[in-house]
Each structure stands twice: as structure tokens, then as C-alpha cells.
Amino acid sequence: MSTKNCLPLIDLATKQSPSTISSTQTALHQFGAFRLVAPKLTQQCLHSVFQDARAFLSARGFFQLPTQVKEKTRGYSAFDSELVRGKTPIPKETVYFNKKGAENEYSPPLGFQCSVEALHDEWTNLRSQLFSTLSSILDSKESLIGTPSLDYESLGVNFYDSDRLGDRVHFSPAHMDSGTLTILVRAREACDGLEIADLRTTDKLDSEGIGLDASFISVPALPDEVIVLAGTRLQRLLGRSKVRACVHRVRSPTQTSCNRCIANDRLSLAIFCGPPMK
Numbered sequence: 661m662s663t664k665n666c667l668p669l670i671d672l673a674t675k676q677s678p679s680t681i682s683s684t685q686t687a688l689h690q691f692g693a694f695r696l697v698a699p700k701l702t703q704q705c706l707h708s709v710f711q712d713a714r715a716f717l718s719a720r721g722f723f724q725l726p727t728q729v730k731e732k733t734r735g736y737s738a739f740d741s742e743l744v745r746g747k748t749p750i751p752k753e754t755v756y757f758n759k760k761g762a763e764n765e766y767s768p769p770l771g772f773q774c775s776v777e778a779l780h781d782e783w784t785n786l787r788s789q790l791f792s793t794l795s796s797i798l799d800s801k802e803s804l805i806g807t808p809s810l811d812y813e814s815l816g817v818n819f820y821d822s823d824r825l826g827d828r829v830h831f832s833p834a835h836m837d838s839g840t841l842t843i844l845v846r847a848r849e850a851c852d853g854l855e856i857a858d859l860r861t862t863d864k865l866d867s868e869g870i871g872l873d874a875s876f877i878s879v880p881a882l883p884d885e886v887i888v889l890a891g892t893r894l895q896r897l898l899g900r901s902k903v904r905a906c907v908h909r910v911r912s913p914t915q916t917s918c919n920r921c922i923a924n925d926r927l928s929l930a931i932f933c934g935p936p937m938k
């Protein structure tokens with residue numbers, strides 16, 4: 661089953677056709693996900709954010725800084741420090757931006773902050789339109805936009821290094837995100853291990869059960885597109901009959917059946933967000 665057939669592509673610059681509307685309704689129920697045209701986001705990520713995050717040619721990226729420096733940096737979350745379902749460590753490092761938290765000795769390097777800010781500006785141009793399009797596709801009686809308790813944003817740059825994985829097969833075990841939507845931006849490495857569950861292939865409702873039982877499809881990173889995942893908050897708000905929270909996982913490169921995956925490390929950028937006030 662190819663992603664292009666399963667996950668519809670929304671282009672916010674055009675009116676949604678009846679067939680896009682109906683395939684998006686289906687996809688939100690079957691996978692909790694769809695694709696979004698966002699060339700400015702992917703370009704900013706590839707040409708700027710990811711280069712500041714990872715060593716590139718001669719320049720040292722944030723994740724190659726000494727551990728003692730990273731650990732004192734605001735927003736940094738160390739390797740294996742985050743847990744899925746409160747028990748399984750995730751073999752990744754992340755730096756979170758615009759998340760309220762303890763003040764730390766260091767800020768992320770200025771260039772890195774600026775490139776993330778430029779990407780965030782591109783995202784801000786899409787945010788209201790994405791949520792209003794989603795409301796109309798789902799014919800939602802809940803007003804998504806303008807609800808103070810839903811208006812939040814946090815942005816994380818994730819770094820996965822297969823040298824530190826040991827015998828684990830997943831960079832990220834199957835899980836659901838707890839927010840409203842997650843926008844995932846990745847490098848153009850066609851098949852980078854991201855997989856989502858086909859929720860019609862299982863009766864299980866919890867992410868652990870779904871992870872063990874469901875069929876998963878791989879979601880390649882396509883040029884100029886990002887993936888939008890529904891979180892448990894959107895599922896609760898609109899009801900499981902309309903939207904299911906996406907269960908997703910990331911296979912390590914050695915476990916990916918695609919021989920174009922040669923990179924040992926992997927970067928992704930996740931924007932966790934709810935609808936804005938206007």
C-alpha cells in the first residue's frame with residue numbers, strides 16, 4: 661500500500677475538492693494523518709535548521725557539542741531521557757524551542773535559534789489556515805480556532821544516532837502524541853523509517869496494543885511535503901468516530917527494508933500545536 665494512495669495531500673493554496681475532502685475524512689479515521697504541501701517549511705529545514713543541528717561539512721552542529729554543554733542548554737532533552745508510556749526510553753536527543761521550562765546556563769547557539777525562528781515564521785503563515793481547513797473538512801461543530809485552552813505550540817528538533825541504539829530496533833517505539841496536531845518535517849531521505857498504523861487492522865485502542873497488533877505503512881519523506889498527525893487531544897475533542905490519534909513509530913536504518921537508507925543518523929523536526937486564537 662503506497663502512502664500516496666493512503667494519505668491525501670492537502671494544498672492550502674487551493675480549494676479542497678470533494679474527493680480530497682472525503683479521502684481526508686477517511687485517512688483521519690484510518691490513520692489519523694494526512695500530507696500537507698509546505699515547500700517553505702521543508703526548505704528551511706533542509707537548508708538551515710538541519711545543518712545547524714548536525715555536523716555539516718566542516719561546521720559542527722548542535723548535537724555534536726560536548727554532552728556537558730548540551731546538558732546545560734535550555735530545552736535540551738538527553739539521549740534515553742524521555743519515556744514512552746512512562747516506561748520505555750526513547751533513544752534520541754531533542755532540543756525543544758518555545759516550551760516553558762527551567763532557565764539554563766546556555767541557550768542553543770544563536771544561528772540555530774535563528775534558523776528555527778525563521779522556520780517557525782513560515783509555519784505561522786500556515787497555522788490558522790490549516791486549522792480552519794481541518795474544521796471544514798471534518799464539519800466540526802467544535803470551534804477549533806479561538807479556544808484559549810487549545811492555543812499552544814512547542815517545537816522539537818530530534819536527533820537519532822544508530823551507533824547508540826544497541827540491539828533496539830526502533831528509534832522511536834509506537835506511540836501517540838498527546839497534543840492536537842503534530843507537524844513532522846524530515847530530511848528528503850526517501851524512506852527514513854517513519855511508519856504509521858492502519859487502525860482498521862486492529863481492535864486494540866492503546867498504543868502498545870496497536871503497536872503489537874496493527875499493520876503499519878511506511879511514510880517516506882516526499883519533497884515539499886510534511887506529514888500532519890492527529891494527537892489524542894484532537895481525538896477526544898472531535899470523537900473517535902471522526903479522528904483517531906495517529907500511532908506512529910520510527911524504525912532504525914538497519915531495520916528499514918529500503919536499501920536507500922544508508923545514513924546512520926536521522927533528524928526530524930516536530931511542531932506540536934493546537935489551533936491559534938485567530
Ligand SMILES: O=C(O)CCC(=O)C(=O)O
Pocket residue numbers: 816818832837844846854908910927928929930
Ligand atoms: O522523528 C520522527 O519522525 C517522529 C518524532 C515523533 O514521533 C515525536 O517527536 O513525537
Ligand SMILES: [Fe+2]
Pocket residue numbers: 835836837842908
Ligand atoms: Fe510522536
